[in-house]
Amino acid sequence: MDELWQGLVKAAQLIVSFDPEVVEITRRSLAISATSCSIVTLISIPLGSLIHFSRFPGKRGLVSVIQTLFSLPTVAVGLLVFVLFSRAGPLGELDIIFTPAVMVIGQVILVMPLILGLIISTLRGVDKAISETAISLGASRLQAAVITLKEARYAVVTAVIMGFGRALSEVGLALMVGGNIKGFTRTLTTAISLETSKGDIELALALGIILLLIALVINITLNRLQQR
């Protein structure tokens, strides 16, 4: 119990004193997850709208597949990305294995189904009369899709934030394709995992508390958005 208490006190000191290592790991984690979520958002909004507003055979099946992939295991994505980008893999020539770039690619694959699926559900939840009204007022299909997305803006932001939370908190993928290299690919989750196994409970706790604080901020933001 003493050890835990001491760990918490040390962790608080590390956070309050803006310990360079803690700051650097936190900044990198946020940067990688923010980059991957931005890419996913940029793809998912038009793709989700296209899927929602188009009629094509197998649409229902496609949406079911996307929703099934919500719980895609991080290690499975890690394995796939590792096989693709390892030196001997088909994309090995790019030489990006164990870099933040490949971590972003992995997170994009991991988070895409979640954000895309939630955007499709969100659009489905918007009153059909909105897009029909727009069309009857002379909107093109694209303009009608934009106004529908505008109506669902808070739910779309909620989907993106949930994706960000999943990207930030995953550990398997970052460890497998990032390699947990100090000062280069080490993130909050991989550092916690490593420091715990090394016995450096203080640093692990400090990073854990930061992760929890970020989760708290995400939760508060989500609650605020859902109340709108």
Added chain:
Amino acid sequence: MAVIETFNLGQEYGGRCVLRDVNLKIQRGEVFALIGPTGAGKTTLLRLLDLLEMPASGKVYFGGIDVTSSRHERLEARRRMSFVQQKPVVFTMSVYDNVACGLRWRKEKHEVIRQKVDDVLEIVAMSDCRDRNAKTLSGGETQRVAIARALTTQPEVLLLDELTANLDPVSISKIEEVLAHIIGEQKITVVMATHDMSQGQRLAGRIGVIMDGEILQVGSPNEVFTLPKNREVAEFVGVENILAGVVAEKESGLVTIDVNGSGIEAISDYEVGERVYALIRPEEITLTLSKDISSARNAFPGKIVKMALVGQLIRIEVDCGFPLLVLVTKRSAEELNLTPGKLVHASFKASAVRTIKRWH
């Protein structure tokens, strides 16, 4: 020239036919009312005219061009029309932005948009709510924003679906006032669906009666209300006395119709032996206590069966050997001391009786 023309237009939902063989010609500048009971197919027809749905059969011509086949043609035609739906939805934005949407989609210039939106908000008396979030408006205000939104693009054709359904009387009169102003000032072509016959009568130049997905009669309000084409239309336009009979005698345009053994005189072209319905509006019948007072050709003694108050009028059911519904003012009923069971004389002119053919 017809601005909109439909050719054998039909629609089906899940294999169920909701509209069949609609052939309509809407002339430029006219106000056409589609009247019919709920579920008759009015909304479906308006949606097809606005090209929001593809018809199961038939075609829609806009300005003489078939607009059912190409997506581009549909968008172009739709941009020359506006549709105000029965339960309009507003976008989660200010009243101004809601009204400006259609113009923005047509890539109008910023100053033009501001001018047009402000003008139209004044017409619908919503200038004070310009910057309010449209989601916070009342039902009547929302309807006025929807009208403003439809008008701001200066459409050639305005399609209105049950514009005043679910509104209170004050809001209805405000909206009708706005509509009458638009019809008078802008010379716009209007196709409006309503189940309120009197609204159709007040605003429209021509009426189409739609029932069970079919247009049963098209004509001037006077024609439709005084000369309904068949029993269904007669019932819908408020002819409450529809009496089945056979023409028993005919003499220079005046016929005697045998209804349950009583002879009702009417002006009609039907020949002796033809099966007809005699239609008599309840407000055309007068009740007296003695037969001599009335000079009308038709006078029948009868007994009051039932009386019910309808606003300032009393609806009286009289048994004359055949049932007759009569509307009298509350004051007349009091003066004549009318009560159920009392013997009265019901009289009406031969010209008050319309006849239509009875097929079964």
